[in-house]
Amino acid sequence: MNSDWFQGLQREVANSTKADVARKMGIKRSRLSCVMNGLGAYGSGAASTASIEQEYRRTFENVECPFNGNAVRIEFCRESALCSAPTHNPRQMMNWQACQKCSHKPKQIEVITLKKSLKRVPTEPVQQAGIIDKVTLPLPEVGAPQIADQTNQEAA
Structure with missing residues (x-):
């Protein structure tokens, strides 16, 4: 790899160890070793090194x-x-x-x-305060017959 971040990563490893660099970046040493040596999916190009680049830049740049x-x-x-x-x-x-x-x-x-x-995280719509609830039935008037009383009288 000829990119600037990869050359910087090689410099950091040369000045320290792979284990120390991996610990600072928050990744496993074996993953760092695979990327640096071009092994496995990183060597064949099946795996992207974007996350490694992001961690390197976040840590060392x-x-x-x-x-x-x-x-x-x-x-x-x-x-x-x-x-x-x-x-x-x-x-x-x-x-x-x-x-x-x-x-x-x-x-x-x-x-x-x-x-x-x-990555975009889907968010749920926020319910706004002050929205009128149109589903709730109005309360009965004081002294008026209750709905439950009417159904009991009709059933009897």
């Missing part, structure tokens, strides 16, 4: 933000660059404008891939 000079996670960088312009806050707007010119800003292709990889 930090970029230096040119706006504030701090090391930030790549997710924060992407969220800041791809969100809509925050017109309500001048400082956030300056940060957003800097993100639009930044070299770390993801390309449109990466955004589409990221959206496809996210």
Whole structure:
């Protein structure tokens, strides 16, 4: 694999061990070994390495933000660059404008891939407060004959 994340993963393993890198990423060492050595379904191309890439980037990729000079996670960088312009806050707007010119800003292709990889969870419709219940029968008037009394009298 020639991708940048895979080369970074190889660097991390070279500086440490597969077991340590796998533990930091939250995956099994055997899975990491299969990916790195191209064994099994990963070697034949039947299994996708997208989840491994996502875990690697989440764990090891930090970029230096040119706006504030701090090391930030790549997710924060992407969220800041791809969100809509925050017109309500001048400082956030300056940060957003800097993100639009930044070299770390993801390309449109990466955004589409990221959206496809996210699983959508079906949500149940939320019942709104104040909806009038049209099925419930109105209460009888005070002193009027009750429905249960009428059925008992007719049956007798």
